[in-house]
């Protein structure tokens with residue numbers, strides 16, 4: 001397994017690790033059975049993501065994609081964070097081994113789940129913002145595929 | 150500090166072994182099948198190595214066949230027996246659910262071809278009992294194949310008892326002894342095995358050389374067709390330097406076994422105790438008896454194995470994991486699942502395999518490093534967050550001693 005230098009950097013010095021006690025939105029995706037869980041905490045003021053933290057159980061790529069995804073949305077408006085794709089995360093990390101692409105999908109879903117939580121708290125419907133239900137019961141390592149991208 | 154603790158994956162070539170090999174990569178380059186002296190001297194060296202291998206496992210030199218690796222030996226033993234004896238004996242094979250993939254995947258492929266395989270389930274410590282084998286034998290049982298020692302957790306099966314049963318029922322018996330040879334006493338007469346696989350790179354000889362012991366009178370068909378090498382049973386010009394190295398290494402491994410085992414098992418026990426006593430929520434996957442001297446397998450709950458390995462590597466420590474991510478496959482180790490570990494616990498497993506070159510200082514360094522890495526990864530783990538929140542955490546999963 002060969003990781004890029006960027007992946008190793010974000011794995012060994014992950015940015016934004018931790019939790020936010022009074023978070024405005026929290027999202028958790030993944031499944032321990034499959035070997036990865038990501039949990040994202042957002043602090044949002046005037047529709048801007050002013051702070052973001054993550055906790056991840058998973059492999060090197062899972063940690064690195066969480067770290068990179070949080071970097072990519074920090075300081076951005078919610079509308080822009082919603083546009084984050086797993087591909088953008090992979091590109092920012094200078095690529096991932098093929099078997100690790102699902103980690104980037106998980107990172108994208110974790111961000112969306114946290115934003116959905118925020119929207120619900122605001123009395124809004126996440127579906128109106130194009131957010132689909134994240135798939136918590138499956139991942140590549142369980143062989144199921146409810147969210148193939 | 151650099152610590153190589155992955156000797157079950159492969160070992161460093163012993164300098165004495167390398168020294169014996171080098172002439173066969175230089176001036177002694179002759180083809181052993183030729184009749185001039187340049188070939189004959191190589192042929193003599195191969196026969197010497199054959200004697201060394203035979204003596205190490207209590208066999209006759211004529212019962213030893215060199216192969217390209219342990220995987221080939223396993224494939225040849227199983228496929229060769231099947232193609233030779235199926236018509237006479239049947240299509241049923243008995244094995245365990247913790248075999249190496251060289252055996253398991255061969256059997257999986259054969260199931261598609263109409264063979265029926267009984268996978269005996271191991272207990273929590275990774276053992277099958279001879280009774281299970283006896284109960285599984287049918288009139289059409291062709292072969293029993295049970296590994297001597299497991300590569301992931303180090304459990305050593307009751308091969309002598311299984312051998313007795315196989316003999317009593319006149320069923321052929323193969324054992325994959327790749328992890329055992331050179332580490333624990335192996336004797337084909339005591340074990341009453343008909344075929345036994347070995348691989349040299351697990352006992353300080355080079356990679357890409359193995360052997361198959363085939364009891365006199367047992368006649369598996371060839372896997373390869375070609376020239377007359379290895380008495381026509383395993384064609385292909387010999388890997389002479391590697392064969393010579395294998396002979397020297399096995400001789401040394403057996404000669405130094407007692408002294409090495411005494412040293413290594415102390416290190417093993419210190420490593421297990423150091424981790425189990427200092428890191429909460431760990432599960433021991435290595436059995437408490439009948440285990441290899443150097444293999445340590447532990448699950449560290451609430452963290453994932455590949456992350457653990459990457460951080461160990463950054464600290465100079467080479468180890469392995471049974472997590473899906475670390476293995477590059479989709480599921481965590483079939484061996485750990487066979488012990489009854491839940492997937493999430495199997496993902497957090499780490500294997501250290503020690504040999505005589507490891508030291509107490511290295512073991513203590515591994516323990517220290519494991520403590521700091523575990524703290525770091527758990528602080529990052531959403532699963533740990535929930536555990537530390539629960540004031541009175543209750544053990545919900547089966548604990549493997």
Ligand SMILES: Cc1ncc(COP(=O)(O)O)c(C=O)c1O
Pocket residue numbers: 157158217218219220221223249251296298299300325327328348349357358359
């Ligand atoms: C138990 C067991 N069987 C078979 C093998 C395969 O041996 P080789 O790597 O020589 O093909 C290994 C080692 O990888 C092993 O540990």
